[in-house]
Amino acid sequence: MDQISSKKVQILESALELIREKGFHGSPISQVAKHASVAAGSVYTYFESKDEMIFELYRYVKSEVLKEISEKDDPKKNFEDRFFDFWNNLTSLYQERVAFQSFLEQFTSSPYNTETMQLETDPWGRWTEAFFREGVESGQLRPLNPKILSMMVMGSVISLIRFRTYFKTKTASASQDLHLIPQMVWDGIKFQ
Amino acid sequence: MDQISSKKVQILESALELIREKGFHGSPISQVAKHASVAAGSVYTYFESKDEMIFELYRYVKSEVLKEISEKDDPKKNFEDRFFDFWNNLTSLYQERVAFQSFLEQFTSSPYNTETMQLETDPWGRWTEAFFREGVESGQLRPLNPKILSMMVMGSVISLIRFRTYFKTKTASASQDLHLIPQMVWDGIKFQ
DNA sequence: GATCCGTGATTGAACGTTCATTCAGTCATT
DNA sequence: AATGACTGAATGAACGTTCAATCACGGATC
Numbered sequence: 001m002d003q004i005s006s007k008k009v010q011i012l013e014s015a016l017e018l019i020r021e022k023g024f025h026g027s028p029i030s031q032v033a034k035h036a037s038v039a040a041g042s043v044y045t046y047f048e049s050k051d052e053m054i055f056e057l058y059r060y061v062k063s064e065v066l067k068e069i070s071e072k073d074d075p076k077k078n079f080e081d082r083f084f085d086f087w088n089n090l091t092s093l094y095q096e097r098v099a100f101q102s103f104l105e106q107f108t109s110s111p112y113n114t115e116t117m118q119l120e121t122d123p124w125g126r127w128t129e130a131f132f133r134e135g136v137e138s139g140q141l142r143p144l145n146p147k148i149l150s151m152m153v154m155g156s157v158i159s160l161i162r163f164r165t166y167f168k169t170k171t172a173s174a175s176q177d178l179h180l181i182p183q184m185v186w187d188g189i190k191f192q
Numbered sequence: 193m194d195q196i197s198s199k200k201v202q203i204l205e206s207a208l209e210l211i212r213e214k215g216f217h218g219s220p221i222s223q224v225a226k227h228a229s230v231a232a233g234s235v236y237t238y239f240e241s242k243d244e245m246i247f248e249l250y251r252y253v254k255s256e257v258l259k260e261i262s263e264k265d266d267p268k269k270n271f272e273d274r275f276f277d278f279w280n281n282l283t284s285l286y287q288e289r290v291a292f293q294s295f296l297e298q299f300t301s302s303p304y305n306t307e308t309m310q311l312e313t314d315p316w317g318r319w320t321e322a323f324f325r326e327g328v329e330s331g332q333l334r335p336l337n338p339k340i341l342s343m344m345v346m347g348s349v350i351s352l353i354r355f356r357t358y359f360k361t362k363t364a365s366a367s368q369d370l371h372l373i374p375q376m377v378w379d380g381i382k383f384q
Numbered sequence: 385g386a387t388c389c390g391t392g393a394t395t396g397a398a399c400g401t402t403c404a405t406t407c408a409g410t411c412a413t414t
Numbered sequence: 415a416a417t418g419a420c421t422g423a424a425t426g427a428a429c430g431t432t433c434a435a436t437c438a439c440g441g442a443t444c
Contacts, residue, residue, distance in 0.1 A: 159347030
């Protein structure tokens, strides 16, 4: 019953793709609707306003990321392995679904990301926090606030993806080195 | 002679502040002009269009950051000290001038950040790349492409600032741990 | 010193466009 | 025939940009 109507998802996915290409201003409802093969007016059957649509898109993307990453995590492994799984799964996901990463970045740095929005219950945020807390409690990570560890790791993932996206063509040499990044991050956060 | 007209700087600073508060859409030329105490039409004496104004703002902010950071760097010190100076100076700068960081993030993740824009000669980008190259060549950093090292460090700085901004009030405990971040980053990138 | 003129900067109302949103009408299903 | 989903043209507000009018000021003239 928590099933989201398929037309609603169609609209969200259409908005996601458009926003990746053109940003928030470059994505009028008329275009979003056209790409989703519905009429402009229909968008308002599913969302109160464009703003509300974008807030729901934010929740949607984070819930998709959570679904994907949490289901591939194996809590029975030791934490170091789980960390590299986490890293690889997240970078692959962002690589496959470029619009996820692009939308999240745009949203986060935009004024949509109000204080209210940040205080909203955030399953993905709580999951990552719990993940890193386990690392700390099992003694494999530095004894720091898991929010901070999480922030550092996520920041690196984002930097990496951005790097890959921007420097797709040139600097083939550099791309060799990219494999070393998760190790560097691990060396930074592990218990020494 | 390369002096930028003070009215032009007034407009840029006004736009910077407004964009930090309200983002690109929330910063119409009429408002930018009002905050800069000029008429809307005058903006077009200094910039061809709103887009061109935003591109110039991007160049302006990066040149200000370069000026500030490069003048405080002391190449005579050993690289580890220079790294911590770099870190502290950059975080302080972004803390003092919140609009710099906010604008750069919004710009980078927006469609303004076209391929053409990225190919433009970028003194700040070249400076940081040279900085990390020196670290590699002096044997104090891991032998990686300096672009990648630069990216990792900048990503962490940004994450830290974001963290500070968003979690200003709550989690006072966490803020103790924030001091440890540059050390963690250094442990990740130093030659082991 | 007072007055006038010319020039370039500055103004802000007006224009045309784009967009979010609405709603009267149409369609599909039962 | 009734119901509810769907449509897309119409509406009005907001915006980027233009440009005729005004202003500020330095020099020329008396």
